[in-house]
Structures are given as structure tokens and as C-alpha cells.
Amino acid sequence: MSSFQQSARSRKPRVIRPEVPDHGTITALRAVPRDQDSRGIIIGRKRVAMLLESDIADLGLRPELELTPELAEAIACNHEFRLAWRSAMLRLSRKARSTREIQDGLRRRRHHANVIERVIARLEHAGLLNDEEYATSAAASLARQRPASTRYLESKLRQRGIEPATAAKAAKEAAGDPLEAAVKLARQAMRSLRSCDPQTRHRRLWGRLARRGFEAEVINMAIREVEGDSEP
Known part of the structure; x- marks a missing residue:
């Protein structure tokens, strides 16, 4: 041993x-x-x-x-x-943490349910735990790091335990106009794809935007715009 x-x-x-x-x-x-x-x-x-x-x-x-x-x-x-x-x-x-993240952390440490409830209540009363404020801040931070769709941001917030309605509202506010966000992301991606042939570049751009939750129509419009920018 x-x-x-x-x-x-x-x-x-x-x-x-x-x-x-x-x-x-x-x-x-x-x-x-x-x-x-x-x-x-x-x-x-x-x-x-x-x-x-x-x-x-x-x-x-x-x-x-x-x-x-x-x-x-x-x-x-x-x-x-x-x-x-x-x-x-x-x-x-x-x-910053969501309510569920704090609850999950305390459960992992094997605290009793009534104690966890009391901790959450005291944190909320002290203004140290507010899921609406947390969701707004987290969604804005994710969108600043890399543009994303409302659907993508909402999914990330729900993974952190934010209630669906709260997540949807915060995600919508942070994402902004979907086409603008998709174009911004596509332009960022183009920097590393300029050496690729057109077909490969198009495929990889499409994949990157799709992984950030953008709809097919928005992806196609964004790619057309950035590919038009690169034309002589």
C-alpha cells in the first residue's frame, strides 16, 4: 500500500x-x-x-x-x-456564483438540506446572492469573450443553474443583434483561416458559428458578408 x-x-x-x-x-x-x-x-x-x-x-x-x-x-x-x-x-x-452552484458545493461537502437552505436565505438577505444579477453579468462576460447567439448564452446560464426565464432574458440582452454578433465572430475566425482554400474556409467558418448557437440563415448571411470583405 x-x-x-x-x-x-x-x-x-x-x-x-x-x-x-x-x-x-x-x-x-x-x-x-x-x-x-x-x-x-x-x-x-x-x-x-x-x-x-x-x-x-x-x-x-x-x-x-x-x-x-x-x-x-x-x-x-x-x-x-x-x-x-x-x-x-x-x-x-x-x-460570483449562482444559487445552484452554492447549493451543489455545500451538498458535495455533505451539509444537511436545512442548513443549506438557511445559508442560501442569509446570503440572499445580505445581497450576496442574486441570480438575476449573476445571470446578467455572466451572460455579458461570455458575450465579451466571444460573440454568441442568444440560444448559446441561455444554454450556458442554465448549465449554471439559472432558471429558464431568467436565463432567457439575460441571454437576449447580452447577445444583441444576432447577425452583428455572427459577423463579428466570423471576422475573428477569418484571421486564422486566410491560408485555407475557399471551400475549407467556408466549412470551418460554418462550424464555428454553428457551435456558438447561430441559426443557419444567420450563419450564411454572416459568411457572405465576411467573404465579401476579403474579395479584392
Whole structure:
């Protein structure tokens, strides 16, 4: 067995919802190094969970508070929420995401459905997650990178979990006039196809425009225009 396999087998599974005692009292709420908005929940001499300060306040946690089964469950659930919230915020700090992308990321980390729903609700309330704004921005970015049809952009947005109506609206706005977009793309493609014979160039132009979702009629009109530009 390789050292990597041995390491993988010996690695402890990640605990997202800890076992919190349902009796006794809270000993202390201890600051967490490098995480100023969280506190460790100390019972006896052991830190059993870590919660956001806002959730500690909502639960009314304090030293010497008596534990109950209901409170223990709430502490465990909020410990998991903190992990899920941190994970979602980290992903959003790297780049904008759709709601489904955040949900899928949290599911892969095996978070419970009720925790995922709560994270999404808090992100939306904070204005950090808005699928309409995301769709508009993502469609515009895709169109800037390389001209494409409304159908192509809509497909890309739906792959990211955007609702059909929202995707269609954003794609239409970003794509603009289909013939203008197709001509622009064809002219870009012509730069690498000038050395090809006319038949090969026509075939490759057609394929490139088709892959970006343009209709046959639009493709033919765009190719005629750019081929006319290249005529002496």
C-alpha cells in the first residue's frame, strides 16, 4: 500500500455536525484565534462546537446555562451552519456564483438540506446572492469573450443553474443583434483561416458559428458578408 493510500485511510472523516452533550452546563464561551466573529462552546474542559457570535446571541448561550436535548441539537446545527457559511463565503470571494452552484458545493461537502437552505436565505438577505444579477453579468462576460447567439448564452446560464426565464432574458440582452454578433465572430475566425482554400474556409467558418448557437440563415448571411470583405 502506498503512503498516500495509508494517509487517506488514516485520515479522520470531517465532522460537520458534532455530538453535543444534552445535559450539564456550558463552562465558557471562548474566543477563536483568527476568527473574531466566532466563539468556542466549552463544556467541562472540552470545546464541543464553534458558533458565530450572532447565533450565540440568538440562542441566548452563556456560561452556566443548563443544557437540554433541544439546546444541544441547536448548538450542533449552528456549528454546521458556521462551516457551511464559511464554505459559501469562500467560494463567493473567488468569483460570483449562482444559487445552484452554492447549493451543489455545500451538498458535495455533505451539509444537511436545512442548513443549506438557511445559508442560501442569509446570503440572499445580505445581497450576496442574486441570480438575476449573476445571470446578467455572466451572460455579458461570455458575450465579451466571444460573440454568441442568444440560444448559446441561455444554454450556458442554465448549465449554471439559472432558471429558464431568467436565463432567457439575460441571454437576449447580452447577445444583441444576432447577425452583428455572427459577423463579428466570423471576422475573428477569418484571421486564422486566410491560408485555407475557399471551400475549407467556408466549412470551418460554418462550424464555428454553428457551435456558438447561430441559426443557419444567420450563419450564411454572416459568411457572405465576411467573404465579401476579403474579395479584392
